[in-house]
Structure formats: C-alpha cells, structure tokens
Amino acid sequence: MKALNIEASFDPITQKELEEIRRLKKQANARMVYVWPTGDGVLSIEERFELLKLALKPYRHLQAGSGKGSATVRLSEEVMESEQEVRTGRFHHAAAGIRGELVRKMYYFETALAARCTPHRAAHSRSVAAFAAHLAQVHHMDCELAWRAGILHDITKAWSKEEGERILRVYAPKVLEYPPAVYHSYTAPVFLKTVMGITDHRILQAIETHTLGNGHTDLDYLLYIADKIEPTRGYDTARETALAEKDLRAAFDLVFREAEQYRQKEN
Ligand SMILES: [Fe+2]
Ligand SMILES: [Fe+2]
Incomplete structure (x- = not known):
C-alpha cells in the first residue's frame, strides 16, 4: 500500500483542490496522502499549512505534511486557479473546513478589496x-x-x-x-x-x-x-x-x- 505526496500553492486550499486530492488518491490507490504547500503566496507557508491541517481534519487518510520517499504529484495550474477566486473574496470556493477561519483571521480581506475596488x-x-x-x-x-x-x-x-x-x-x-x-x-x-x-x-x-x-x-x-x-x-x-x-x-x-x-x- 503506497503513500502519495501532493503539493500546490494552497493559498489557500480550495474545495476544488480537496476534491482533486481525493480523486488522485483513489486513482493511485494510495493508502495515505500527504499534502504540502509550496512557493510564495499572500499567506506565509506556516499560515497556509495551518489552514491545510484544518481543511484535512475530517479525512483520516489525508494529512498535512510530507511523506518521505513517496511519489510527489503537483496539482495542475487549472485546479490551482480556484485559489485566485478565494483571494478575490469568493470564500465559498475555499475548502469547507476553512471558510470560517478565513473570516476570523481576516485573511485575504486586502486582496479582495484590491480585486474589487x-x-x-x-x-x-x-x-x-x-x-x-x-x-x-x-x-x-x-x-x-x-x-x-x-x-x-x-x-x-x-x-x-x-x-x-x-x-x-x-x-x-x-x-x-x-x-x-x-x-x-x-x-x-x-x-x-x-x-x-x-x-x-x-x-x-x-x-x-x-x-x-x-x-x-x-x-x-x-x-x-x-x-x-x-x-x-x-x-x-x-x-x-x-x-x-x-x-x-x-x-x-x-x-x-x-x-x-x-x-x-x-x-
Ligand atoms: Fe459607501
Ligand atoms: Fe466609503
């Protein structure tokens, strides 16, 4: 039974990305999937990682972090485009588990403002x-x-x-x-x-x-x-x-x- 690493910017993780991660897990018949944020973003790596943990909490076989030695897959640019939607204030596109947290922490308020005004x-x-x-x-x-x-x-x-x-x-x-x-x-x-x-x-x-x-x-x-x-x-x-x-x-x-x-x- 193998494990899979999935990385993307996750700035922040979206519902579309979460669904893609679950699809890739099934496709690879992986037992465990490790998910990890990379690159620059509006939020720091640490902030994005905390959001990932929150989004993946309900899923026993999806974990924030990196699984050493496992094959690594990068999410496609097309799937990652959904992050831009969230950064412009469309928080309903964020992964379900983090929507409240975005509001609590006032994440992306400034980028939403810049995109809309x-x-x-x-x-x-x-x-x-x-x-x-x-x-x-x-x-x-x-x-x-x-x-x-x-x-x-x-x-x-x-x-x-x-x-x-x-x-x-x-x-x-x-x-x-x-x-x-x-x-x-x-x-x-x-x-x-x-x-x-x-x-x-x-x-x-x-x-x-x-x-x-x-x-x-x-x-x-x-x-x-x-x-x-x-x-x-x-x-x-x-x-x-x-x-x-x-x-x-x-x-x-x-x-x-x-x-x-x-x-x-x-x-
Ligand atoms: Fe006004
Ligand atoms: Fe005003």
Missing part, C-alpha cells in the same frame, strides 16, 4: 478602517469590529447599476426607490453574507446604513462618521474629528447635517 477606493477603505479603529479605541469599543466594518463597507461600490438592481430585486426591493449611489450599502451585506460568509449583524448593519445614515447604534454612527471625514477625503475635518473623539452621536448629527447641506448645494 479601484486603487483610490481601496485607499479610502483602508483609511476608513484605520480611522474607525481609532474612534473605537477612543470610545472603548471593539477596534477589530470597527476595522472590519471600515475595510469592507464599499466592497460592492464598483458594481454596475444593473448588477445592483439584480441583487436588490431579490433581497431588498424597497431600496430600488433610492438613487443608485445608495445601492452599494445594501448590496454589500448580501455579498458579505452569501459569498464571504460574514454573518456578524453589527458589521452588516453598520455597512447597510453607512450611506443614508439611518443606523442607530454606536458602530453605525462611527462608520458613518469615519466614511465621511477620513483623512484621504482631503478637506479640513479638525472640528468634526475632535467632536467624534468626544461624542459619537453629536458628531454623527453634525456630519449628517453637513452632508445634507452639501447635497442641497449640489442640487
């Missing part, structure tokens, strides 16, 4: 995340939660109007009454829930309410403020920032009023 929008999102985490720290709130909401809040901003309408017709038809600029705050939670597997309702609600300012929790206020006055916006927000560090609700009211005035002037 213009560089300008990605820089804005990073700035919102940093500013939101800063405000959370000042107010003794959960900094990581605020950072997550910030980094993900505009993740569907680049969707076309038609794409947004297609999703909203199913999930939130009432939103179609609003201007298309509002769509992304309602399509983002759908994408985050169904594709990335992010289920924390505090994050989803803060994102959903970040355009209209119709939220009512401290995190909702915080994200709304951070989105409007983060430093890359490029105007003087010293007064708003000072108020936001003191009183979130008061700062929200101020920023909301200012946004309203700006909108009226634009019209």
Whole structure:
C-alpha cells in the first residue's frame, strides 16, 4: 500500500483542490496522502499549512505534511486557479473546513478589496478602517469590529447599476426607490453574507446604513462618521474629528447635517 505526496500553492486550499486530492488518491490507490504547500503566496507557508491541517481534519487518510520517499504529484495550474477566486473574496470556493477561519483571521480581506475596488477606493477603505479603529479605541469599543466594518463597507461600490438592481430585486426591493449611489450599502451585506460568509449583524448593519445614515447604534454612527471625514477625503475635518473623539452621536448629527447641506448645494 503506497503513500502519495501532493503539493500546490494552497493559498489557500480550495474545495476544488480537496476534491482533486481525493480523486488522485483513489486513482493511485494510495493508502495515505500527504499534502504540502509550496512557493510564495499572500499567506506565509506556516499560515497556509495551518489552514491545510484544518481543511484535512475530517479525512483520516489525508494529512498535512510530507511523506518521505513517496511519489510527489503537483496539482495542475487549472485546479490551482480556484485559489485566485478565494483571494478575490469568493470564500465559498475555499475548502469547507476553512471558510470560517478565513473570516476570523481576516485573511485575504486586502486582496479582495484590491480585486474589487479601484486603487483610490481601496485607499479610502483602508483609511476608513484605520480611522474607525481609532474612534473605537477612543470610545472603548471593539477596534477589530470597527476595522472590519471600515475595510469592507464599499466592497460592492464598483458594481454596475444593473448588477445592483439584480441583487436588490431579490433581497431588498424597497431600496430600488433610492438613487443608485445608495445601492452599494445594501448590496454589500448580501455579498458579505452569501459569498464571504460574514454573518456578524453589527458589521452588516453598520455597512447597510453607512450611506443614508439611518443606523442607530454606536458602530453605525462611527462608520458613518469615519466614511465621511477620513483623512484621504482631503478637506479640513479638525472640528468634526475632535467632536467624534468626544461624542459619537453629536458628531454623527453634525456630519449628517453637513452632508445634507452639501447635497442641497449640489442640487
Ligand atoms: Fe459607501
Ligand atoms: Fe466609503
């Protein structure tokens, strides 16, 4: 009874790769398969190895590690392409056992952002995340939660109007009454829930309410403020920032009023 070594980048291991590994095991009639990550990746070898261990846990005859002396097979480029899908935020393509871990560890959040937004929008999102985490720290709130909401809040901003309408017709038809600029705050939670597997309702609600300012929790206020006055916006927000560090609700009211005035002037 022989053993088989299988290597690939596994950045990260996908469901398609897992199925291919099981197929190769059967084809080679191998008793044991050792699976091993190689090459450079977004994640370090150690991080990818930990994910492999998690993904292979349910399978007694698949093991993360290398079996000395066994024949080595490299997964095809075509199968490995499925990893790219995961790195752009399609976490539902990751091996079933690691999807939750990707969200917990915030792996590939940055690559998903870069793949889905213009560089300008990605820089804005990073700035919102940093500013939101800063405000959370000042107010003794959960900094990581605020950072997550910030980094993900505009993740569907680049969707076309038609794409947004297609999703909203199913999930939130009432939103179609609003201007298309509002769509992304309602399509983002759908994408985050169904594709990335992010289920924390505090994050989803803060994102959903970040355009209209119709939220009512401290995190909702915080994200709304951070989105409007983060430093890359490029105007003087010293007064708003000072108020936001003191009183979130008061700062929200101020920023909301200012946004309203700006909108009226634009019209
Ligand atoms: Fe937005
Ligand atoms: Fe934004």
